[in-house]
Amino acid sequence: MQDIFNEITQDFRYDHELNGCLNCGICTATCPSAHFYDYSPREIVQLLWTENVEQVYNAMQEKIWACAQCMTCAARCPFRNSPGGLVMIMREVAIKHGFESAKQVLRPFGRVMLKLITTGNQLSPDMIQPDAFPDWGPNIQKVEGDLQTLRNAIPVKTLQTVETAWEVSLKTSVEMYTIWEMTGVLSSLETMDENLYDVIEDFIDEKREDYEDWLEEQEED
Amino acid sequence: MADQNTPDQGGIAGHGSFFQPTDLSPQEAQAATEWVRKEVDKRRYQNEERVDDIREHMWELEKDGEIIVHRIKDEHEPIDVETLYGWNKRIPTKQLWHHKSCGQCGNIPGYPASLLWLMNNLGMQPGKDYLDETDQTSCTAWNYHGSGIGNVESLAAVFLRNFHQAYVSGKQHGYDDGHFFPLVHCGTSFGNYKEIRKYLIESAELREKVTKILDKLGRTVDGKLVIPEEVVHYSEWVHVMRNRIASELQTIDMSNIRVTMHVACHYYKMIHEDAVYDPNVLGGNRTAIGTAMAQALGAQVIDYSTWYDCCGFGFRHIISEREFTRSFTIDRKIKVAQEEAQADVMLGNDTGCITTMDKNQWIGKAHNQPYQVPIMAEVQLAALACGADPFKIVQLQWHASPVEELVEKMGISWADAKANFEAYLKEVEKGNIEYLYNPELAYGGTN
Ligand code: SF4
Ligand code: SF4
Numbered sequence: 043m044q045d046i047f048n049e050i051t052q053d054f055r056y057d058h059e060l061n062g063c064l065n066c067g068i069c070t071a072t073c074p075s076a077h078f079y080d081y082s083p084r085e086i087v088q089l090l091w092t093e094n095v096e097q098v099y100n101a102m103q104e105k106i107w108a109c110a111q112c113m114t115c116a117a118r119c120p121f122r123n124s125p126g127g128l129v130m131i132m133r134e135v136a137i138k139h140g141f142e143s144a145k146q147v148l149r150p151f152g153r154v155m156l157k158l159i160t161t162g163n164q165l166s167p168d169m170i171q172p173d174a175f176p177d178w179g180p181n182i183q184k185v186e187g188d189l190q191t192l193r194n195a196i197p198v199k200t201l202q203t204v205e206t207a208w209e210v211s212l213k214t215s216v217e218m219y220t221i222w223e224m225t226g227v228l229s230s231l232e233t234m235d236e237n238l239y240d241v242i243e244d245f246i247d248e249k250r251e252d253y254e255d256w257l258e259e260q261e262e263d
Numbered sequence: 264m265a266d267q268n269t270p271d272q273g274g275i276a277g278h279g280s281f282f283q284p285t286d287l288s289p290q291e292a293q294a295a296t297e298w299v300r301k302e303v304d305k306r307r308y309q310n311e312e313r314v315d316d317i318r319e320h321m322w323e324l325e326k327d328g329e330i331i332v333h334r335i336k337d338e339h340e341p342i343d344v345e346t347l348y349g350w351n352k353r354i355p356t357k358q359l360w361h362h363k364s365c366g367q368c369g370n371i372p373g374y375p376a377s378l379l380w381l382m383n384n385l386g387m388q389p390g391k392d393y394l395d396e397t398d399q400t401s402c403t404a405w406n407y408h409g410s411g412i413g414n415v416e417s418l419a420a421v422f423l424r425n426f427h428q429a430y431v432s433g434k435q436h437g438y439d440d441g442h443f444f445p446l447v448h449c450g451t452s453f454g455n456y457k458e459i460r461k462y463l464i465e466s467a468e469l470r471e472k473v474t475k476i477l478d479k480l481g482r483t484v485d486g487k488l489v490i491p492e493e494v495v496h497y498s499e500w501v502h503v504m505r506n507r508i509a510s511e512l513q514t515i516d517m518s519n520i521r522v523t524m525h526v527a528c529h530y531y532k533m534i535h536e537d538a539v540y541d542p543n544v545l546g547g548n549r550t551a552i553g554t555a556m557a558q559a560l561g562a563q564v565i566d567y568s569t570w571y572d573c574c575g576f577g578f579r580h581i582i583s584e585r586e587f588t589r590s591f592t593i594d595r596k597i598k599v600a601q602e603e604a605q606a607d608v609m610l611g612n613d614t615g616c617i618t619t620m621d622k623n624q625w626i627g628k629a630h631n632q633p634y635q636v637p638i639m640a641e642v643q644l645a646a647l648a649c650g651a652d653p654f655k656i657v658q659l660q661w662h663a664s665p666v667e668e669l670v671e672k673m674g675i676s677w678a679d680a681k682a683n684f685e686a687y688l689k690e691v692e693k694g695n696i697e698y699l700y701n702p703e704l705a706y707g708g709t710n
Contacts, residue, residue: 054466055415074573074595078587110577110587111408113454117532133411148410150583155410162400163365165618170370177585178663179625185660185681187688194691195684196372196658198379199702200363200395207369209705211397217424217480218400224476225417234412 046102047095049135050128059127063091069115069125081108083115083125090128098132103143106132140233152238159231160245162218163207167193212253219246314536316350320464321490329470331484333430333491339444342503344539347531347550352539354495354503355444357392360429364449365401366614371621373639373658374614375448377646378497379699380656384512384649385504389700390436394443396705398428404455405615409578415462419469420476422459423489427482430489436704440484446497450527450613453496457534460490496530498552498612499539501642505559512649515673517562523606524553524564524641525596525620527613528573553612553641560648565604569595575623576615589623596620597627598634608669610641621664637666647673654684655697 050056069083070076076083086105089097109129116124136144148155158164167189172182185192193202200208222228232239287295325332335341339355346352359382367374375395382393389395403421407413426445433442447453462469470488477483501508531538531550541551544558545566557564575591577584597620600606611617621638643657653659653675659666667677690696 054468055462072571074575074577074591075587077594078590107579110573110575110580112528112573112577113532114528114571114573117528117535130408130411134414137411144411147583148412148579151410151579154582155406155412158401158403158406159412162403163369164401164405165366166369175622177589177626178622181625182622182663183660184662184667185654185684185688191688191691192660193372194696195655195688196376197655197697197699198372198376198395199698199700199705200397201368201372201375202696207365207367207401208363209397210400211706214398214400217482218403218421220480221417221420221424221476224479225414225420227413227417230412230414 043095043099046135046139047093047098049138050090050098050131053131053135055127055131059124059131060087060090061121061123063087063123064121066120068118068120069123072114072118073125074110074112074114075108079105079108081105083109083129086128086132087123087125102132102136102141104147106136107144107147137230137234145234148234152235155231155235156238156242159222159227159242160249161206162210162215166206167204212249212256215249216253219250314348316536317461317464318492321460321492324464329487331430331487331489333426333441333444333489335444335492336441344499344503344551345541346536347538347540348536350536352493352499352537354493354499355446356500356503357387358443359393359446359500360432360443361393361395362399362425362429362445362447362449362452363395363401364452364614365405366451366618367448367640371614371617371640371658371661373643373646373656373661374497376656376658376699377640377642377651378448378501380646380651381501381504381508381512381642381649383699385507390704391438393446394432394436394704395700396432398432399425402449402452402455404451405578407455408451409582415459415469416472416476418455419459419463419473422456423463423473423477424480424482426456426491427477427484427489429491430484444495445491446495446500448497450496450529451615453494454527454529454533456494457537460494461534463488463490494537496552496612498526498530498556498641501556501645502539502552505556505645508556508645508649509559509561513560514650515648515675517557517560517648517673520562520669520672521605521607522557522562522564522644523567523600523604523609523636524549524557524570525574525609525611525616526550526553527611527616530612553610556641556645557610560645562644565606567599567604567606569599572596574611574616574619576619578615581615581619585623588619589626592619592623593627593630593632593634597624597636598632600636601634606636607672608637608639608644610644611638612641621662624664635665637669638662638664639666647675652683653677653680655687660684 067084073083075081106129113126203209324330335353335355339358341353341355344352429445538550540547544551544555572595575588581588600609624635646657651657653670670677
């Protein structure tokens with residue numbers, strides 16, 4: 043527990059994000075998550091500031107996932123703290139240590155993570171379909187039509203795609219995978235969700251092979 | 264009520280069990296709120312003591328031979344603006360490398376299309392004055408803020424990779440390095456990149472780690488990292504071009520349109536010293552972008568009490584905790600814009616906000632909250648006011664909110680535009696596709 047706490051406080055961003063705390067509550071007053079969850083940025087800051095190791099550990103189980111990362115708190119705090127930034131450090135540490143609670147929270151986000159890690163993009167056109175978002179209503183779009191045709195009607199060439207938000211060159215994707223590997227993002231993912239990791243690994247391997255093939259073709263030409 | 268606030272009862276939701284009510288009288292509460300309004304809401308425009316300006320350290324690093332700064336030169340025809348702390352920020356107006364937003368492109372493609380359309384109509388030449396190419400990744404900060412997967416190192420490597428590409432992108436079009444300057448479309452990318460740049464400048468350790476990665480990718484110049492002089496958001500470009508847009512391109516009278524603005528949190532709340540403020544725009548109490556553009560078009564800009572609130576997007580929440588997202592957006596934004604401001608439109612400048620406020624209106628009816636306000640980006644409204652086609656260019660067909668009413672109020676026939684567009688879709692099916700620029704420019708020489 044102490045180790046987890048130390049890991050948070052030793053992060054090079056920690057001293058940027060926490061400069062003291064008046065306990066004034068301005069951060070909480072303005073925090074969207076505090077409206078709807080049992081969550082308060084002031085409480086998070088106070089726990090860290092008073093070095094309440096046990097309660098910090100407890101907050102990492104669930105509370106930190108309520109934060110919407112809007113940084114309204116950071117813009118308002120008279121002490122120039124960033125409660126949202128501190129939450130981000132705590133989330134990273136929770137993930138690195140494979141907290142069960144983090145796994146639970148992130149499970150419904152899996153499909154988006156798959157898209158993000160493999161393509162770099164988030165909600166691609168093929169994901170924003172009425173069946174996935176029934177609460178968005180029957181008129182998500184105002185014109186009926188085949189998705190690819192509707193995308194082709196956007197007068198920007200790079201956007202005429204369906205599976206990604208814009209067309210990304212193979213070389214670019216492969217560079218991004220190298221970054222994931224070298225910075226430990228893929229191993230974090232493996233800790234969090236092994237099945238998702240396997241799917242992503244296969245996808246990445248396939249893209250890399252495609253790129254190798256393309257390079258060979260270029261040499262032959 | 265009182266019982267709920269005792270420590271044993273768990274306190275008021277969201278405030279922790281040790282929360283104690285202040286028991287202020289209404290007058291005292293009013294006085295306290297006034298203090299907050301004066302000292303905190305108003306972001307101490309011009310009164311701010313000078314905090315560290317990271318750009319100064321950047322110049323020092325460059326002098327020491329550690330990094331290369333991608334400079335804004337005269338040929339970028341920059342226009343100066345003032346930021347929250349009264350600092351100068353130079354906004355390049357041409358030779359721009361469009362750094363797209365995955366949310367906008369996937370979800371609200373009218374942003375980039377409207378932006379390119381405005382650039383073309385201001386006489387910019389694709390391939391020389393701007394470039395839109397496939398060699399770029401998303402900033403990936405959505406994943407980071409949403410799931411915590413990703414870390415500072417990965418974000419820094421992605422930032423440096425993309426901005427290196429922006430730096431060298433002129434080469435394949437016959438220009439020098441640095442010809443195109445990156446123009447960031449996404450609010451989250453903008454905030455994230457500024458934050459990451461700050462960390463990179465401050466931490467030698469982080470620089471050392473990412474240099475290894477960038478070297479491996481072949482994305483250093485003479486072994487050095489390339490860092491841009493400014494991180495520039497597309498709304499800042501619209502902001503400095505607003506008077507030209509209004510005087511040279513505007514065709515529609517906007518004086519009967521009531522506009523409310525929602526500026527993306529990650530535009531002005533992350534690294535807030537860098538956001539553009541103007542004492543003549545809402546008294547300098549609000550960041551100027553978007554609002555100043557609507558004013559330049561002659562629309563009525565209505566301030567509202569929850570201006571400062573976020574939209575409720577929450578990165579992860581919009582997907583997996585939708586009750587939070589839609590409750591917040593209806594209660595704090597859509598309802599207020601409708602009831603308090605009687606807005607004809609709510610403008611935004613980031614995908615997350617627009618998606619949140621646009622898509623979460625329909626469900627309100629199920630909860631007896633039938634609030635509906637059209638939502639779009641300020642650049643889309645600007646294009647509409649300049650006569651752009653609501654479907655082919657502004658791409659309003661992807662919006663769920665009642666944008667038809669606004670378009671009609673501006674004197675444009677929604678039905679005619681829709682019929683035209685449906686006819687165009689038939690042409691698209693046959694392969695007769697229109698582009699804002701030569702599509703070949705999108706491919707930068709690599710697959
Ligand atoms: S960043 Fe998190 S803690 Fe801060 S105001 Fe937003 S939701 Fe609340
Ligand atoms: S606004 Fe700042 S000083 Fe006030 S309680 Fe929050 S973190 Fe502490």
